[in-house]
Amino acid sequence: MNDEFYNQGLEKAQQKDYAGAIAEFNRALQLTPHFPEAYLQRGLAYYDSGAIHQAVSDYTEALRLNPESVEAYYCRALARVTLKNLPGALSDVESAIRLNYNYAAAHNLRGMVRRKQGYIQDAIASFKKAAELYLQQKDKENCRLCLEKIKQLQPPEKPVVEQQISTNVPIISTNAYFTQLLEKAEKGDTREAIADLNWVLQADPQDAQAYCCRGVVRCKMGNYREAIADFNQALLLNFQDAVVYRNRGKARSLLGDNQGAIADFNQALQIQPQDALVYVGRGNAYRAMGNYLGAIADYTQALQINPDDAQAYYNRGIAYTFLEEMPSAVADYQRAASIYCEKEDWDNYHQVLNSLQKINKSHPESRHQKYNLLRQRVLRLVGGYWEIAQRLIEQKRDYYPGMTDEWYLQQVIDDLERDRGR
Structure with missing residues (x-):
């Protein structure tokens, strides 16, 4: 009877009836309380249903009953990654590797944990070992994925080689890794940046920072709805960072939701009150709503934080033109043009000059004073x-x-x- 409940639980779990599977495993455990496989499988059902803490509890009980269970260590490591308990996850996955050094998935998971901790060279070493084991097992697809991870983590133009340094020293921090991806997008390689971020999220669907980064890249691509979905997911995963609200506000403003954008910009300023980009973004939303005085106040605040912000000067100039305060508009346009010229940003430089020419042609001050x-x-x-x-x-x-x-x-x-x- 015990095996019957256990097998029914396995069948229901395969059918993704996790509540039913848990009920069957409960019956099996009532009959045989010291049944480590039932605890392990009930833990998997809890994990798949989103009850991560219950899953960890069941994996722990399975390990108490069978301290040599490689799968229980591996599964608890996965659950702890989801709970952001990276030290605990690392301890578990290393226990799994000690018990079975040829466990390719464990080396792969260890690489993911070390990447999240910022130990990039150590992560590369783990992914490399996983790739070797997958290749031995003739699992070409997982081998290819591991090689892709190595390629993406490796600094440009440097082959993957063993480094004669301590693996306890972070070579590239996680923040620096995402910064590299954003720089790649800034240079126009948005598709490649998105592909890299898709890989990160495939490896770890709970990586809130990756969702945020992908949202920023999608904004650059003009995919504002998809960007908002990514920012929402980052916030659901409790990534409370000003950059999320700032960029979601930008996306909402560009979709015409200016009130929602202002709410996001306000939230960003509560987290980071000296962020000039947030003031520029909120100023743009105010300007789109016709609140030109509010826009000018925000652009002015941005310029107090960053006096060389050409975009803030240009946008404030636009707001002044709507108020027909042409001397102020001209002064801001000229300052923006000078900064763009110094930076050799010729596209924006010519755009500002065109705006100046329009003012000179259509607003002679003497006629309209x-x-x-x-x-x-x-x-x-x-x-x-x-x-x-x-x-x-x-x-x-x-x-x-x-x-x-x-x-x-x-x-x-x-x-x-x-x-x-x-």
Whole structure:
């Protein structure tokens, strides 16, 4: 009867009926409490159903009953990786290797753990051993995957060789590894960067930093919805970093969800209040909503943090043009152009020059000075939202047709100041 419950549990687990499998293993264990294989298999069912702590508990009991169980050590190592207990995972996988040195999957898992800990050369050595064992076992696919991992971790233009250094010294940190991938994307190799990150996530679906990094690359590719999905997953895995909120805010803004973007930028600033990029991003969202004063305030804050931020100058110049504060716009455009010129960023340099030319052609200050001053006063009274000002002006046009633009602006100013008791 005991074997019958145990076999039924195996069958239900194979059918992915994990609750049913757990129930059968429970019955088997009621009849035979000292049944290590039942604990191991119930642990696997718990793991597959997402109950990771229960899985670890069952693997531990299986090891108490059978301290030589290679599979129990390996499975507990996998579960501990999911729980981010990397020292515990390393201890377990090394126990599995001591019991069976030819266990290719254990060497592969050890490489993954060491990579996550930042010991890249040690990770390479483990992946290399796993590849050799997979090759001996004629498992060409897993051998190829291990070789790919080695290639991706190895610094460029350096062959995979044994290093005469201590494996306890991190050669490349995990952060540096992801930085290399982002630099690769920045140079235009976005597809290769995505392929590398897909491998990382295939090896460890719980790597929150990899989701964040892939989201950043997807933003660069213009795949904003997929990027948001990656940022969401990073947050679900408790990767609370300003870069997640900043980049998700950017993606949401580019999809037109400016209110959601502002919420993300606010969250990023709570984590990292001196991040100039967040202020620029929030300024862009405010500007898209027509809140030009709010946008200018954010660009100004960004420039206080980073006075050489050409993009902040350029974006603030755009906001000033909407307010028709042309001298301020021209000054910002000229400063942005100078910075781009110094950096030899010719594409952005010419874009700024084109904006300057448009101002010079379409906004001669002498003709519009009075109108501009009135317009600025209206905008300040409505908090920078030109859409509100336009509605008020149109109401005046309906009541008093045929008057000049300056007259309508003055009437709106008078009404707003009277309502505020000025």
